Amino acid sequence: MSPLTDDLGKTGLTVAGMLAALRAGQTSSVELTRACLERIDQLDAELGAFLTRTPELALSTAQAADKRWAEWRKDRAIPHAPLLGIPLAIKDLLCLKDVRLTCGSRILDDFIAPYTATAVQRLLDAGMVPLGKTNTDEFAMGSTTENSAYQVTRNPWCLERVPGGSSGGSAAAVAGFLAPAAIGTDTGGSVRQPAAFCGVTGLKPTYGRVSRYGLVAFGSSLDSVGMLCRSAEDIALVFPHMAGVDMLDATSQDMPLPEIRLNETRGLKGLRIGVPSEYFIAGMDAEVETTVRAAIAVLQGLGAQVIEISLPHTEYALPVYYLVAPAEASANLARYDGVRYGMRVGGRSPEETLLSMFEKTRGAGFGAEVKRRIMLGTYALSAGYYDAYYGQAQKVRTLIKSDFDQAFTQVDLIAAPVAPNTAFKFGEHRDDPLAMYLEDVFTLPANLAGVPALAFPAGFNRDGMPVGMQLMGPHFREDMLLRAAHAYQQVTDWHTRVPEGIPEGPIPRAGTKQTQAG
Ligand code: GLN
Secondary structure, three states: OOOHHHHHHHHHOOHHHHHHHHHOOOOOHHHHHHHHHHHHHHHHHHHOOEEEEOHHHHHHHHHHHHHHHHHHHHOOOOOOOOOOOOEEEEEOOEOOOOOEOOOOOHHHOOOEOOOOOHHHHHHHHOOOEEEEEEOOOHHHOOOOOOOOOOOOOOEOOEOOEOOOOOOHHHHHHHHOOOOOEEEEEEOOOOOHHHHHHHOOEEEEOOOOOOOOOOEOOOOOOOOEEEEEEOOHHHHHHHHHHOOOOEOOEOOOOOOOOOOOOOOOOOOOOOOEEEEEHHHOOOOOOHHHHHHHHHHHHHHHHOOOEEEEEOOOOHHHHHHHHHHHHHHHHHHHHHHOOOOOOOOOOOOOOOOOOHHHHHHHHHHHHOOHHHHHHHHHHHHHHOOOOOHHHHHHHHHHHHHHHHHHHHHOOOOOEEEEEOOOOOOOEOOOOOOOHHHHHHOOOOOHHHHHHOOOEEEEEEEEOOOOOEEEEEEEOOOOOHHHHHHHHHHHHHHOOHHHOOOOOOOOOOOOOOOOOOOOOO
16 A cells, blocks of 8 residues: 555545445545545646536535435434445536536537436436546547547646546546546447556446436447446446436346346356457557466466457457447537537628538537547448448448357456557657557457446556556446456455555646647
8 A cells, every 4th residue: 555545535435435434424425525525626737637526516415415324324224325425526428417518529618418317317316426527538539538628637647648538537536536436438448448547447338238318429339338436346336326227218228237246255266268369469568468468367366267269350340440430420429510509600690601600610619539530430421432431340340249249158258458558648649540549459349349348457567557457248247347357356456556646736737738620
């Protein structure tokens, strides 16, 4: 444990620790919430994890939670909400009623959410306390959070480096002990890659496990709402309350969540873990490879049987994703037209046409990466090219999915690195979109196949940056991922390390990047 742990006070507690302290009457939700809000006040000018803070809402929710805890203390027969009084950060891509929702975009600069997303509402119903909305790449398009139109988010392990993305604000908030739990979203890796870069644990659930209602759509056939915490145990406590079928999302599934038996005593005996050769490739960081292989050896030491497998179509995941996701995004983002949502530019003079108002609004409102995706997607869907690009990509997507189906007849879980590299410095890939897209090679396949995947820290590199690994499982078996990661976290302490780079005083800022207009 780092000496910083002492200074963390109540924010140093995990979700499990907070719940135990609340139950024992050793703390109150107001105390926990204040501790988080104070730490946000202290550190977020440097970290930049939050876009919007909701301190009044947080404190009034925490007060109500404490009232309910007091009632429970008087009569323990009254069941209390399962996560009563636990603070939560929410990625600014999900609606929270009456609170600003930007999606990291200028086009939604002054947009107020008219309702609450189902995933958020379920956690509020379970008793959680909303601290605020976290920074994201614009409309979740990116891998560094640098594409946010508003601010830079820094990696708590090294302030010169990116936190990953697009859920970089959520990952930095959890890693920096600003919140014990945060909602993220994962369309192509946006929960897992920032979790890996920031040394926290992040779950991308099965497609359809969590409702997408109130999540702003990016790639509708890929989008999933996930969870970031500091341990698999904490995710096992929080995630089930967010999951489940929802009348308001026709793609959500009515599948029971198997009981998450974290404390099974037989270790991982009998568990077959596949290691796909395609996930250890030339050009990846050698330290990532050795760290992940060492972690797999730990799982083996816990009784798992490790089997070399092949997912032969892995190399096509990147081109398939970068056709399917932009195609869906180009259709989804058509709604930002200056008429129905957010910002409007022009449209007031008599010479102006509707079309010129659309052009001006979208030209000024969207940043460079979003425009690139809209162009790629529109092109892939255009008449004459549809079959050659989008149609073909869908066929190859089916092959990628059948790789997983095939693998899961042989093994129970698949272990792999989350990303080929650890967190890079600001600006490293900013001017080379292809190099940036290549960073997603190991996370995209799970989204294309719709399978669940869990990222967690497997060690640190020579520079002291976290290295993440992921476990992927069959559809709807999040329970197996969490059990295996928990077993790993029982015998390792990577997930309990505290970043010591968080400074007390002000540090030089990298400068705020503005969305490129026009
Ligand atoms: N980095 C990927 C992209 O830019 C994935 C983003 C995500 O999962 N939201 O599309």
